[in-house]
Amino acid sequence: MPFNIYDFTSFTQWIDKSLYDSLSPLWAMIWEMTIIGVAFLLFYAVIGLFLVYAERKVCAFMQCRIGPNRVGPYGIIQTIADLFKLLMKELIPIKNADKFLFNLAPFIVIITTFLAIAAIPFAKGLHAIDFNIGIFYILAVSSMSVIGVLLAGWSSNNKYSLIGAMRSGAQIVSYELSVGLSLITIIVLAGSMQLSTIVEAQADGWFIFKGHIPAIIAFIIYLIAATAETNRGPFDLAEAESELTAGYHTEYSGIKFAFFYLAEFINMFIVASIAATVFWGGWMPFHIGGWEAFNNIMDYIPPFIWFFGKTFFIIFIIMWFKWTFPRLRIDQLLTLEWKYLLPINLFNVLLMAFIVLMGWHF
């Protein structure tokens, strides 16, 4: 079994080859899909538990508290205990709710995260699918989660939920533009939408350094817009616990609520990993063009550590401003997008195109 933590290509190809050698093509494909599905489910559980724990600890650190510290050493088992509590909770049936849509909504939200995470390269050769339109695909599937949120708000038969869902609809549809345009800025620089190509292109310097001014502007806009798209503070208007109690998921309980909760954290992981991949080189170690010795030393750190390190750093930034800023109001939220971020973004794409044409990037 050719296993190498620096390059997973031969390992994944070995699995693929041995499956196709021993089984008929149809069964081999089914087995492959099952393996990937189970792997992602496990990954979801681990990342969900870890992010909930991390958020509680980071938030406690910002708020001069200790955070969970009773269950297990440093409270690391706390989230597992919480998970079991959620699993065992009663699913409260809602009177006059649209039962089918009510039950469907959490699944739509969680499935879109599944679709999006499939295209993310975790390390060299370690991703489920490598499209030639990778970024386009991620943008397309991640915007589907708004359908789940809208359905949840509509079918709950609760006025708070409906207001939350409508806010969320307006918010995600607007900020989708900024996310798309800021990624397009980098696509102009990279010349490709395939995520593996984008990462390979950053071998002699990450895009945030190579694309200097427009790349930095694009990164900041992406960070703002991506936070808004994941419905996290200061853009958590769809939940807005002090205004709408819990917004679109007010009526959900037990595991269905857990799905929304998990989807929020997984979405945060996805946007952070896209930011890491597109702007900060993904699994690519820190390289400076021409410095061979330095680059070789950096190569000793395995790629997946680079990837998760960058991703968790960006997640930390997202958590940081959630726990610092007050919430925006709906009209300010839309003003920010349509009057500020969108024009800056359009200009930024032009600037990037100009810089690429003139060859002023590194």
Place this chain on the structure above:
Amino acid sequence: MTEENKNSGLDKEEEYIINIGPQHPSTHGVLRLVVSLKGEIVKSVEPHCGYIHRGIEKMCEKLTYPQIIHLTDRLDYLSAHINNEAVCLCVEKALEIEVPERVKYIRAILSELTRIQSHELWWCSFGMDMGATTCYFYGLRDREKVLDIFEETCGGRMIVSYNTPGGLMNDIHPNFQKRVKEFLKHFRKKLPEYDQLLTGNVIMQERTKNIGIISREDAISYGVTGPSGRGSGFSCDVRKHHPYGIYDKVDFVEPLYKTGDTFSRYKVRMDEMWESMKIIEQLIDNIPEGDYCAKMKPVIKLPEGEYYQRVEAARGELGVYINSRGDKYPYRLKLRSPSLSNLSALNLLASGFKIADLIAIGGSLDYVIPDIDR
């Protein structure tokens, strides 16, 4: 559609009515606001009170004056000491007794500490209403220190019941002056942190400036007093205009802002914390020696007549009216609570703004529900 509903502007087809409360995170208690919306915009707000009505005023008619003190803690539980003081001052006024100087000093110091801790908690919950959760913990961290001082001297932390007609229940704890000075030193450093975290924030300023404006005239006609009234430029500080206790001898400024929006109400409270610290600093080293309580008869009977005393509570003017028939119980006791009249202006303030603004305006009025319902 009933006639009543037509007039109130509710129950029209195009309007979307939600009940904010009685159980809601940002009504700060069991208050029910029937809000009629058009999209996100608030058309009208109708507060429904009475969910925590305990009939305190009626209960007082069957209690002796020292017993009444303990009920007044439960009005505005965040300025419990000031409520106690109001009733005590009213009884002392009726009996025409002069309390010792020492009592006046200690009462003033504790009143200002109460005001500081009340405003700290207001700042916490205002931050929460705006969605800035971290404020809550910053505020509570410092409030805890005031409560520790209360615990040491009064025995209680929030519900202190330290006053009694004629003076105080006990003398102050030997550590009192030291602890208060430590707190002032600590809080002078920590209060600028509040500004760094919330006041200077762009989102916070955008969300509060020019939102929920009440003019000076409206503030007067609705009886909006305290920091909420002073935010509109209505100079209504009882400590300045009708000084009681030691307040005519201390030097402090009554913060006034002209605009009358949410932000100016916010600023008044932030400034008041500084002013309260200033007052305590003037008094803490000069507490005169003497008795902690005047000589009182075992059974207090007020002479026949009507008595009224007002004090500046943390939320505004608190008035105590006692109608006595010469008995050891009051014939009638009426409280003028600041929160009720402040709440009455809510419809005027919030109509035409968004739901999020309604919550912020509610936070800036700083009402305490047991004070409204009594």
